[in-house]
Amino acid sequence: MGGACSRKRDQREGEDNVSGGVSRRYGKSGSSKWLATSFCRQSSDIQLGKGKCPSLMDLCIHKIREDIDKYNTFSMLPRDISQLIFNELVYSQCLSEVSLEAFRDCALQDLYLGEYPGVNDSWMDVVSSQGSSLLSVDLSASDVTDDGLTHLKDCINLQALNFNYCDQISDHGLECIGGLSNLTSLSFRRNSAITAQGMSAFAGLVNLVKLDLERCPEIDGGLVYLKGLTRLESLNINCCNCITDADMKPLSGLTNLKVLQISSSKVTDCGISYFKGLHNLSLLNLEGCPVTAACLDSLSALAALLYLNLRRCCLTDNGCEKFSRLGRKLKVLNLALNDITDTCLGHLKGLTSLESLNLDSCRIGDEGLVNLTDLKQLKCLELSETEVGSNGLRHLSGLINLESINLSFTVITDGGLRKLSGLTSLKSLNLDVRQISDVGLAALTTLTGLTHLDLFGAHITDSGTNYLRYFKNMRSLEICGGGLTDSGVKNIKDLSSLTLLNLSQNCNLTDRTLEMISGLTGLVSLNVSNSRITSSGIRHLRTLKSLKSLTLESSKVTANDIKNLQSNHLPNLVSFRPE
Amino acid sequence: MRKEDTVKLISAEGFEFVVHKDAAMVSQTIRNMLTSPVVGSFAETQHGEVTFPEISTTILEKICKYFYWNLQFGKETEFHIEPELTLDLLGHCPFCHWMFEDKIVA
Numbered sequence: 164m165g166g167a168c169s170r171k172r173d174q175r176e177g178e179d180n181v182s183g184g185v186s187r188r189y190g191k192s193g194s195s196k197w198l199a200t201s202f203c204r205q206s207s208d209i210q211l212g213k214g215k216c217p218s219l220m221d222l223c224i225h226k227i228r229e230d231i232d233k234y235n236t237f238s239m240l241p242r243d244i245s246q247l248i249f250n251e252l253v254y255s256q257c258l259s260e261v262s263l264e265a266f267r268d269c270a271l272q273d274l275y276l277g278e279y280p281g282v283n284d285s286w287m288d289v290v291s292s293q294g295s296s297l298l299s300v301d302l303s304a305s306d307v308t309d310d311g312l313t314h315l316k317d318c319i320n321l322q323a324l325n326f327n328y329c330d331q332i333s334d335h336g337l338e339c340i341g342g343l344s345n346l347t348s349l350s351f352r353r354n355s356a357i358t359a360q361g362m363s364a365f366a367g368l369v370n371l372v373k374l375d376l377e378r379c380p381e382i383d384g385g386l387v388y389l390k391g392l393t394r395l396e397s398l399n400i401n402c403c404n405c406i407t408d409a410d411m412k413p414l415s416g417l418t419n420l421k422v423l424q425i426s427s428s429k430v431t432d433c434g435i436s437y438f439k440g441l442h443n444l445s446l447l448n449l450e451g452c453p454v455t456a457a458c459l460d461s462l463s464a465l466a467a468l469l470y471l472n473l474r475r476c477c478l479t480d481n482g483c484e485k486f487s488r489l490g491r492k493l494k495v496l497n498l499a500l501n502d503i504t505d506t507c508l509g510h511l512k513g514l515t516s517l518e519s520l521n522l523d524s525c526r527i528g529d530e531g532l533v534n535l536t537d538l539k540q541l542k543c544l545e546l547s548e549t550e551v552g553s554n555g556l557r558h559l560s561g562l563i564n565l566e567s568i569n570l571s572f573t574v575i576t577d578g579g580l581r582k583l584s585g586l587t588s589l590k591s592l593n594l595d596v597r598q599i600s601d602v603g604l605a606a607l608t609t610l611t612g613l614t615h616l617d618l619f620g621a622h623i624t625d626s627g628t629n630y631l632r633y634f635k636n637m638r639s640l641e642i643c644g645g646g647l648t649d650s651g652v653k654n655i656k657d658l659s660s661l662t663l664l665n666l667s668q669n670c671n672l673t674d675r676t677l678e679m680i681s682g683l684t685g686l687v688s689l690n691v692s693n694s695r696i697t698s699s700g701i702r703h704l705r706t707l708k709s710l711k712s713l714t715l716e717s718s719k720v721t722a723n724d725i726k727n728l729q730s731n732h733l734p735n736l737v738s739f740r741p742e
Numbered sequence: 743m744r745k746e747d748t749v750k751l752i753s754a755e756g757f758e759f760v761v762h763k764d765a766a767m768v769s770q771t772i773r774n775m776l777t778s779p780v781v782g783s784f785a786e787t788q789h790g791e792v793t794f795p796e797i798s799t800t801i802l803e804k805i806c807k808y809f810y811w812n813l814q815f816g817k818e819t820e821f822h823i824e825p826e827l828t829l830d831l832l833g834h835c836p837f838c839h840w841m842f843e844d845k846i847v848a
Binding site: 244 | 805808812815816821823825828829831832833
């Protein structure tokens with residue numbers, strides 16, 4: 164078969180945020196920053212009438228989608244074609260329980276119905292009719308129950324099953340899949356009905372490579388059934404508060420493990436000691452676990468370790484000299500929200516492969532930063548809410564690979580910022596600090612690669628905005644210190660790459676501001692709360708067709724004004740305030 | 743049009759469509775047949791003819807129309823497909839194999 168039909172079976176990899184903390188998918192984030200990256204389901208990937216000439220097959224599939232009710236079956240089509248039709252109906256949300264019937268016995272391989280509206284047990288008969296052809300099924304956030312799972316018993320070639328957020332599945336359902344020994348990937352996130360009893364079915368899944376039980380609060384005692392799953396490479400039991408040291412013992416022999424996530428569990432240093440033999444482990448997430456520096460004894464045996472998350476643990480300076488024994492390969496280290504001081508930083512000196520270091524809310528100050536001077540590979544450094552001041556910044560001047568620094572809520576002042584002026588790789592800089600002013604900004608005009616600049620609480624006035632003109636690539640800008648007027652916005656209106664702009668709390672901004680930024684057509688998120696914006700002013704926003712989020716709280720604009728704007732001019736707007 | 747600028751596509755029923763080479767070569771398969779350096783591998787194409795014994799006249803006509811629509815793509819016309827033809831076009835016949843490997847489905 165030709166390239167047209169080659170499906171990317173790995174296309175769904177990478178949805179997991181293995182390097183970060185806990186998955187936020189399905190979560191409602193209060194921050195507007197997520198808008199710029201992910202959003203709701205993309206509609207059809209077959210875009211007719213735009214750009215490239217559609218193929219005859221695209222045209223046929225599009226036609227079928229339009230008249231889907233006229234088709235009784237696609238089973239006479241080659242399965243790759245019916246797979247494409249199926250995918251197109253799912254993407255465009257045109258698939259219903261009725262039209263699903265046309266896909267009975269189509270030998271489909273992938274049924275990605277995660278978050279698809281209306282999926283329940285009555286869909287399962289057609290799902291299972293794909294029989295031995297079926298390789299992967301995603302029914303996340305559906306109403307499928309244990310009864311529905313019984314249908315899958317005969318789909319013996321299944322490799323991947325995803326039942327995240329299916330709260331009607333319990334131990335009985337797991338029994339049904341215990342015989343699917345070809346499974347390599349299995350996911351049951353946020354399920355409170357799964358217990359050790361049901362997990363006994365996992366013992367037969369000898370080919371399992373990836374298991375995800377994040378937010379399953381009753382699974383303690385069940386990991387013992389994973390003992391024989393020697394092919395397991397990734398285990399995610401983040402946010403399973405029931406998990407204790409005893410649960411770690413069965414993992415000690417799973418030497419193929421590369422990714423292990425046990426954040427927010429009850430595992431202590433004693434539990435970590437079972438990991439000593441996991442010589443392939445490259446990512447370990449211990450966020451929020453009650454571990455101390457004593458666990459570093461065990462972790463120092465993990466030569467392959469690249470990512471270590473110790474955020475919100477019980478680390479103190481006591482025993483922190485053991486950090487110097489961590490694997491030399493370590494690239495990412497998160498120590499945020501631990502009670503560690505400059506003393507601890509002294510023991511990080513030798514971790515010269517580090518690319519990312521998070522020290523958010525640690526008790527570190529200027530003196531400690533001298534220990535970072537040899538960490539030349541550092542790209543990302545979080546120092547927010549620390550005692551770091553201007554004197555400490557000189558130790559960062561030589562870290563020329565830095566791309567991101569967070570200095571919010573530190574005690575730095577304008578005078579220190581010139582120490583950062585040579586860091587020309589910087590893309591993201593957070594200076595959400597009250598005592599930073601126009602003077603500090605003037606020292607940063609060499610940083611022409613900046614794409615994200617957060618001056619939320621800084622005291623920036625109209626005159627300071629003159630320096631913003633140097634940042635032509637700016638995509639995200641926040642200036643909310645109250646010192647801006649319309650005349651300062653003149654220097655913002657030409658930052659044509661902006662996708663996020665937050666000018667809230669500048670109570671002197673008027674409709675004139677909206678008029679000036681009406682040319683920033685790439686804007687996805689805009690906040691001009693606490694201003695003098697009026698109902699009449701928002702007409703200037705009609706040109707901002709990409710806008711997804713608009714916040715105009717405490718202005719003279721009403722929810723109805725925005726709703727009118729949304730329905731007549733801004734079809735992409737999904738989040739707005741006042742609402 | 744000059745004969746050497748055309749190609750004759752023949753359906754299962756023996757119906758002949760004379761189309762511009764430019765149009766026919768929207769299809770990578772036909773392009774390969776017409777430009778194949780291997781002498782004799784597609785004997786019939788040397789006479790500017792390609793026979794498709796498994797493609798019905800109706801479907802071949804639709805495909806030819808698509809070739810011309812593809813050539814003038816960008817102008818504001820829509821390519822009309824009768825609902826009853828979609829499944830045939832998508833492979834309710836051995837022709838689908840040909841289509842899979844072809845640029846017109848890429």
